[in-house]
Amino acid sequence: MVFIFNTNIPDSRIVKTALQGFYGIGPNIAHRLCAKLSIHDTARFTQLSTAKVTNLNAELTKMAPVIEMDLRRKLQDDIKRLRDIGSYRGRRHAQSLPVRGQRTRSQIQNARKFNRVDRYA
């Protein structure tokens, strides 16, 4: 297990894909992060030196304002703002209905799931 950015990750995981587990990091950012620290495509945490793990942690800490909790909070704040100013989009979020003009005659499952004021992901 390696402890990175407050998360325990099994040693056997491939670094590039494990990084994509963090909210806000996709394939592109993960690839760039690995390139920055010279981590090759198939590297697993077992193969990383302690220095590299520390550097990876430092890089993620630097990115903290744009990943994980801060990013989730930003998303929530944005939706909250929409509701507070009384906009149509804010109202639709509060009602768990489609926000961007989709029809509501048939299924709106995803809207019910995602469009909330207290959204987390």
Added chain:
Amino acid sequence: MPPRLPLTAVSSPLLRPILPVPRRLFSITSTLLAGPPKAKAAEGAKKQSYGKKKNTKDESRKGAYAIGERRGIRTRIVLSNTNAQPLDTPPLTPDLSNITEAAGNLFAFPEEEVDKLRTLRAFFRTQDWRLFARPSSVLRRQAMEIGSTMDSFDPVTRRIILDGYKGSGKSVMLLQLMTWALQKGWIVINIPNAQELVIGHTDYEFDPASGKWTHPSYTSHMLTQRIAKVNATALANLSLTTTVKLGRNEYAAGTPLLTAVSSAGRDFAAATDTLRFLLSELQNNPETPKVLFAVENFNLFQIPTVYRDPDFKIIHPHDFALPSLFNELLRGERKFHNGGLVMGVTSRTIAPRAEAFELFLRGEEIGPYSKADRRIHEGLRGAEVMEMSGMDGEEAASLLEYCRDTGLLKVDEVEEGLIREKLLLSSGLPKEIVKSCVRIARC
């Protein structure tokens, strides 16, 4: 070009002791041993049930393969076949390169060298060793040509890029040259697959001292598992000319080179420096034997790697230490003290090729408006390009006779007509000739 010998020419009895033998049988099936099929027991038939299925997962089957076991099976190299007829093929010996009559004859790789060649990873799965009792090959004219220069007393390094069609015998010729080099007590260094260094499957690190990128674990493995093992005797006889600090340890002048290579090479961080030091010792130490440095799938050293630098730019293959060291040898900037052979063998199976490299192989310059990579072209300047040709009649005759004797080719006599037919259908490529024999056996 030397006059072509008639197809029916018989070489000296010393070289070809196998005379026409009766037709052999070759089979790799074991149906007879399996016995008659067992009758199915009627009462044992499974009852159809429609209820909820039980969890029938067999716990004992969990993890049927240990870690790395499947890869072991996938990459296993089989060099013999118990079903093939064992033949009394003469061994490949170093003096053969000077005997003109030896060209076009079949020789077996000696057992001792086979072990070393395995360690060097010089055999490939794609080669048809599994069809024969022991690894043997036809000595080609190109091998004779290079082999004769291997014997010269001048400290000359031949610098060759070997190209040719898929299945033309490039890698097998390198095997023969390596065998000779090992027999002559040369130091043999081999990079068995250049692809491993560019596809991002091994770690990489920037070395600020040399300004090059390195492959720490690959280089370490190459030094300790291949170079130190195969060349143990030669390296143990050489002593360091200078005191050197590699990694954490210091090695005094006079220490055996083998000690430095095997102990400093183990340290990933010091591996590339150790390889550089080894090459510089081979350049400066007057007692060093000749050296053979070969790279297989050399065209992979000319394509952009998948590695990225911290600015996310693709790293050029020549910015890596191993390819650039090899290129320095190819260009003649680095020279082994007592000469040797530097050889890059291209691959047409692993196909990606750079335009600049193609132009270089054809001996053409890059046009002023071309987008081809000039660095590739410049990086190889000075190397000799050798084309591996198809087999001629005599070489093909030897190969077909071998297939006949071992039981692959079901004919009694290898006649001139058959040789002509096989040559025509296979374009003279030995791989295709053997393939055509196997097809006949299947009919």
